[in-house]
Amino acid sequence: MKVIMLQDLKKVGKKGDIVEVAEGYGRNFLIAKKYAVEATKQNINVAQAQKKSAERKKQQASDEARLMxxxxxxxxxxxxxxxxxxxxxxxxxxxxxxxxxxxxxxxxxxxxxxxxxxxxxxxxxxxxxxxxxxxxxxxxxxxxxxx
Missing domain, CATH: 3.10.430.100 (Ribosomal protein L9, C-terminal domain)
Known part of the structure; x- marks a missing residue:
């Protein structure tokens, strides 16, 4: 089962990563505890958009820091x-x-x-x-x- 991580979790993945996990672990632990969501097409698109937004913000902060x-x-x-x-x-x-x-x-x-x-x-x-x-x-x- 593929899931998109909502939080960093040791030995599983970081926030925004799409990881492959066992069916039971994904449904009964990760999704139940809101550590991840199922990797549907819509959720994957949202995760990619959030990743791009985070990269833009990081780049903008870096540019501002260089100017300062x-x-x-x-x-x-x-x-x-x-x-x-x-x-x-x-x-x-x-x-x-x-x-x-x-x-x-x-x-x-x-x-x-x-x-x-x-x-x-x-x-x-x-x-x-x-x-x-x-x-x-x-x-x-x-x-x-x-x-």
Whole structure:
């Protein structure tokens, strides 16, 4: 019996896949628990349309991420901090500080967990890597100056 998977199921298939299973397993388990539907012509057409739609959305998200990454690569931010003896910072500059500065100065809202920056404890220029998309990253320049 052929069924179209509605959910990911280990050792059976992923969502949207058309798989061949035993008659009893398909009717009594997969279809009964709403893990799958029978693979009729109409259901196959619907599944293919949904797959194409999902691919289009994924491609659009990737294109938007590339555009955002190219815009971010041109951004430079300046973070003023309090400095102690020997131009050492009180504390350090973190990804949270970078995210707040991006939001305030450039109106770019990025989650602090997507910003990768090494531990900054001195004045100077640094680079921060931002994950815009799972496969796409961008770098920005961070200037740490005395307040």
């Amino acid at each position: 990454a190219s815009q971010l690569s041109q951004v430079e931010i300046t973070i003023p901090v309090r400095v102690g003896e020997g131009s050492r910072l009180f504390g350090s500059v973190t990804s949270k500080d970078v995210a707040l500065t991006l939001k305030e100065k450039h109106n770019i809202d990025i989650d602090k967990r997507k910003i990768d920056i090494k531990n900054i404890t001195c004045l100077g220029d640094y680079t921060a890597t931002i994950k815009v998309h799972p496969e796409i990253t961008s770098t920005i320049t961070v200037h740490v100056v005395e307040k």
